[in-house]
Amino acid sequence: MSGDRPRVWVSQPLFDDIVGQLAAHCDVNAATAVRQYDAAAIAAALRGADGALVTLNERIGADELAGAPRLRAVANVGVGYNNLDIAALDARGVIATNTPDVLTETTADLGFALLMAAARRITESERWLREGRWGQWSFSTMLGADIHGSTLGILGMGRIGQGIARRGHHGFGMDVLYHNRSRLPAGVERETGARCVDFDALLARADHLVLVLPYSQASHHIIDAAALAKMKPTATLVNIARGGLVDELALADALANGRLAAAGLDVYEGEPDVRPELLALRNVVLTPHIGSASLATRRAMVQLAVDNLLAALGFGPQAGHPPTPVTARTTAKAATADITGAVKTANGKR
Ligand code: DGY
Numbered sequence: 001m002s003g004d005r006p007r008v009w010v011s012q013p014l015f016d017d018i019v020g021q022l023a024a025h026c027d028v029n030a031a032t033a034v035r036q037y038d039a040a041a042i043a044a045a046l047r048g049a050d051g052a053l054v055t056l057n058e059r060i061g062a063d064e065l066a067g068a069p070r071l072r073a074v075a076n077v078g079v080g081y082n083n084l085d086i087a088a089l090d091a092r093g094v095i096a097t098n099t100p101d102v103l104t105e106t107t108a109d110l111g112f113a114l115l116m117a118a119a120r121r122i123t124e125s126e127r128w129l130r131e132g133r134w135g136q137w138s139f140s141t142m143l144g145a146d147i148h149g150s151t152l153g154i155l156g157m158g159r160i161g162q163g164i165a166r167r168g169h170h171g172f173g174m175d176v177l178y179h180n181r182s183r184l185p186a187g188v189e190r191e192t193g194a195r196c197v198d199f200d201a202l203l204a205r206a207d208h209l210v211l212v213l214p215y216s217q218a219s220h221h222i223i224d225a226a227a228l229a230k231m232k233p234t235a236t237l238v239n240i241a242r243g244g245l246v247d248e249l250a251l252a253d254a255l256a257n258g259r260l261a262a263a264g265l266d267v268y269e270g271e272p273d274v275r276p277e278l279l280a281l282r283n284v285v286l287t288p289h290i291g292s293a294s295l296a297t298r299r300a301m302v303q304l305a306v307d308n309l310l311a312a313l314g315f316g317p318q319a320g321h322p323p324t325p326v327t328a329r330t331t332a333k334a335a336t337a338d339i340t341g342a343v344k345t346a347n348g349k350r
Pocket of ligand 1: 056077078079080081103241290291292293
């Protein structure tokens with residue numbers, strides 16, 4: 001440890017070879033095992049730190065920051081940063097960054113995989129087969145919903161939403177509808193084959209609805225019992241954004257009572273805990289928040305977070321200009337944000 005080198009906390013084991021780049025300029029205190037932190041443990045880790053590299057598990061707000069006067073930068077490994085209280089970070093002049101773009105296609109892939117698995121009952125079929133229940137081929141076994149030629153609804157048309165639209169339009173000949181805070185430029189609509197509709201029309205017309213919008217107080221439980229009641233009973237709902245967008249009890253009730261055909265969920269309100277009401281259902285595909293979990297993409301995310309942190313602390317080719325700061329992006333790109341979901345952004349708007 002040398003006195004004038006910045007001290008950096010890395011909250012979870014990531015890729016040693018990439019995180020190791022920090023050691024060229026900083027003294028690094030890196031977790032060696034996956035762990036859960038409570039607020040006191042985060043506050044303790046931040047005390048004396050100049051920078052932090054954290055994941056969506058670590059919530060950082062005013063309380064955690066109170067004893068961290070040296071902290072200058074928090075690099076989040078993830079595009080979503082609803083774990084960070086941006087207003088509190090801003091108030092203390094701490095730069096926050098995230099990892100957009102590098103995970104767009106991988107996350108869109110997972111969204112589509114969940115859609116297909118739920119609509120065509122893939123995991124349900126596999127469980128049934130493994131349980132030895134396949135007596136003979138039958139015409140009516142595991143009838144599901146078509147994907148090709150159906151209507152794809154996308155709520156939140158940022159980068160990942162557009163990736164899903166492209167897959168649906170170009171790959172499966174789907175009629176693509178979207179709803180977003182603002183309408184996309186005509187060129188993007190043409191290229192993604194997507195048409196903008198209002199929220200109620202999206203709910204009513206979608207055969208498959210994918211949620212990719214930011215989570216915030218304003219979008220909390222945007223899919224509640226009333227919204228579910230507007231959807232087709234034959235529809236599929238997919239959530240790859242944040243669990244808090246969906247009233248999970250209302251969803252479980254709709255799935256259990258034939259008011260919605262199927263769902264594919266990668267994110268949960270209380271994750272890693274998943275509600276027993278969802279676990280008990282056959283017609284929901286559940287994955288453990290793996291949207292961006294390809295090896296190449298996870299490495300790219302960690303590399304971008306390291307680049308951000310070094311730049312924010314004044315090192316490397318982009319010294320002073322982290323490639324993907326959250327506050328500036330949120331302010332400038334509010335209309336096209338993805339799963340970013342800040343608690344509150346610099347300008348106080350989502
Ligand atoms: C993100 O980046 O926000 C994802 O949810 C984590 O992979």
